[in-house]
Amino acid sequence: MASHLLARREAREGFLFALPYLLGMLVFVLLPLVAVLGMSLTGWSLLDAPTFKGFANYAKLARDLEFRGSLGVTAIFTVGIVALNLTVALLLASLLNVRLAGIAAFRSMVFSPVVMPIVAWSLIWKFLLQPQGPLNTGLQHLGLDANLLLNPKTALGTLIVIEVLKAVGLNTVIFLSALQGVPPEQREAARLDGASPWQVYRHITLPMISPTLFLVFLVTVIGALKVFTPIWVLTGGGPAGATTTLIVAMFKQGFTFFEFGYASAIAAVLFFAVLLLTLLQWRLRKALVFYED
Amino acid sequence: MRHRTLPAALTSFLILGGSAGAADLRFSTWAGGDGLALLQQLAQEYGAKTGTNVKVEVTPFADYSRKLAVQIASGDAPDIGWVAERDVPTFIASNNLANLSALGKDASFNLNDFATSSLALWKRGANLYGIPFSNSPLVLFYNKDLFKQAGLADPTVQYAKGQWNYTNFQKAALAIKQKTGSSGARVMRLDPKAWAGGLLAVLWSSGGGVYDKNMKCNLNSAGSLQAFGLMQNMMFKDQSMPRPGDQTSFDGGKLGMYFDNISYAGQLKDAGFKWGVAPLPKGSAGRVTQLGQAGYAVFSKGKNQAEAVNFLKFLASKENMARTAKFFPPPRQSVLKSSAYLNANPAVPASALKTALISQLGQARVLQTDTNWLKANDLITGSLDQVFQPGANTKAILDRTCQTVDGL
Structure with a gap:
C-alpha cells in the first residue's frame, strides 16, 4: 500500500518536472499549429481584424501562378539538396573511413562548417559571389559570363551547393560512425569468396548501414523543406522568384505583404506536405531497410 | 513540506512577469546615431515641459513596417511614430493612422508653412494622416x-x-x-x-x-x-x-x-x-x-491619441523642425530657406545646397x-x-x- 502511494507520488512529481517542457510544447508548438490552420481560413492583413473566408485562400492558392512556381522551386531545391548531400556525405565518409596519420584533421575540416553560424556563412558567400567578386571573375576569366547568384538560371543551383557545403559535415559524421559499425569479418568473408570491392560495398556495406541511410534521408528531406535563412540572406527569394521556396513565399506573404491568412494557407500546405512525405517514407522503410532490430 | 515547495516554485517561475515603468507615450522610429540622440533629447524636453513621459522605441528600417504591423495586430501599437513613404497608402487604407486635419485650423502650428506638394502623400480628400519631417x-x-x-x-x-x-x-x-x-x-x-x-x-x-x-x-x-x-x-x-x-x-x-x-x-x-x-x-x-519622404503619424490604435497629437505638434513645430533639419531636409518652407539651415553642414556649402537641393524641389516628384x-x-x-x-x-x-x- 505504502509503495503504491510512493509510486503515485513519484509519478506526479515526474509529471511536474516534465510540465515546463509540456507547457512550452503546448503553448509554442501545438497551439500555434492549430491557430495557423484556423488563420488559413481567414482574410487577415495584420493591420485590420481577421474575417472568416472559408476555403477562399486555398482556392486562391490553386490559381496562384507564383505559388505554383514556388512549388516547383521547392521540389528542385529539395531533390537537389538530398541527392547532392547524401552522395557527397557517403563519399566523404567512405574516404574518411581509413586509418591514416592525420585523418582526424580531415574529419574536423569536413565538419567545421556545421558549427558556423548560418548567417555568417551566408554573408561570406554573398561576398564571394558579388557580380565582380572573386568567384564570378574567376569564372569570367574562363570565358563564362557568370553572375551565379543574380542570374535566375544559376541562383538555385548555387544555393543548393552552398547549403550542402554547410550541412554535409553532419551527415558525413553520421555515415562515418555507421560505416565503422560494419563488422570487418563480413567484408573479409565476401572478399575471400571473390567479390569485387564494388560488390562488397553494394551488397555488404550499403545494406548494413541502411537504417542510418534511411534516417539521414528522412532528416535531410525535412530539413531541406525548412531551409530559410541562407535563402533569405543570399537572394531574398530572387532573382525573379528563382529561389522562392514555399517557406520564403510564406514569409513574404506574411511579413512583406501582411497577408496573414494567405500566408497561413501556404504554411498549412507545407505542413501537410511534410507530414505526407514522412508517412510515405515510413511505409517505404520496410522495403528499403535491412538489419533493423 | 518539501513536496509543496516544488510546485510552488514552479508556479512562481512560470508566472514571473515584469511590469516595467509604464511610459505615458510610446514613440516609434528607425533613427540611429545622432538623429536618434536628438529625438531622445526632444522627448526629454517634452517630458520636462508637460510632465508626459515619452519612451522612444527603435526598430531598424529593414524590419520597421513588419514590427509595426505585428505591434498593431497584437494590440500593442505605439502612440506615435515615424512612417515610411512606402507604407503610407497601406496604413491609411487600413485605418491605422489618426486624422490630423484639425492641425489646419491651429494657427500656432501653421500648416500653410508646408508646401502643398509635400503633403500630397499624406492627404485623402480633406483628411490628413501625417506630417512629413523629411522632404528629401x-x-x-x-x-x-x-x-x-x-x-x-x-x-x-x-x-x-x-x-x-x-x-x-x-x-x-x-x-x-x-x-x-x-x-x-x-x-x-x-x-x-x-x-x-x-x-x-x-x-x-x-x-x-x-x-x-x-x-x-x-x-x-x-x-x-x-x-x-x-x-x-x-x-x-x-x-x-x-x-x-x-x-x-x-x-x-x-x-x-x-x-x-x-x-x-x-x-x-x-x-x-x-x-x-x-x-x-x-x-x-x-x-x-x-x-523621398518620411513623416510623423499618430496611430489610431494607440492608447493616448490626444497626448500623441500634442507631441506631434511639438516635434513638427518650426523650432524643432529647425533642429531635425540638420539630418532631414525640412518640408517647412520657413526652415528650408533660413540661413541657419543653409549653413548648418560645413561639408556642403550653402551655394551647393541651393543649387543641388532647393532649386530642384520645384521639379521633384x-x-x-x-x-x-x-x-x-x-x-x-x-x-x-x-x-x-x-x-x-x-x-x-x-x-x-x-x-x-x-x-x-
Missing part, C-alpha cells in the same frame, strides 16, 4: 578627385553651362572608368531591393515611370525603355556602372558619381577624397528628381502608389533582376511585368 530630393554626389584625374569638368560646372544631361553623365562615367579604373556611376542603392531610390529619377527624366497618371503600369513605355537602355549600356557595354549586387560604394572612393539623399553626406565625414553635390542630370523629359504597392514592388524587383542581365529582352520582360502589376 535625390542629389548627385560626385568624387572631385576622380573627375580631376579623368580631366573632366565638374557636374556643377557643366550644370551652370546648361550641359549637364544624361548623355554627358554617361560620357563622364565612361571617362572615369577608362582613365582611373574606378567605377563611373551608380544610380541605385547597394541593395537591389531598394531599386526605387535612384532608378525612378532616371525613368521620370526620360518620360517613363512606374505608374502613369491613371495609375496604370508605365514601366514598358518608350520613356522607361529609353532609361533602362541607358543603364544597360552603362552596365554591360561601357562597364562604367556597377551591376546590381555589386558592393562598390561611393564612400569607398572607387565610384565617380552616386545618387542619394543629402543626408548621405553624414557618411562622408571621414572620406579620404574630395567630394561635392550637384543636381541630377537632365533627360529628354526634363530634370526630374525623386523626393514623390512616387504615388496605391494599396497594392507592396506586392507590385516585389514583382518589379523580380523583373528588374531579369532586366539587368546582359542581353536581356527588356521590352518583353517589362510587358509581362506590367500585365501582372495591372492585374493585381
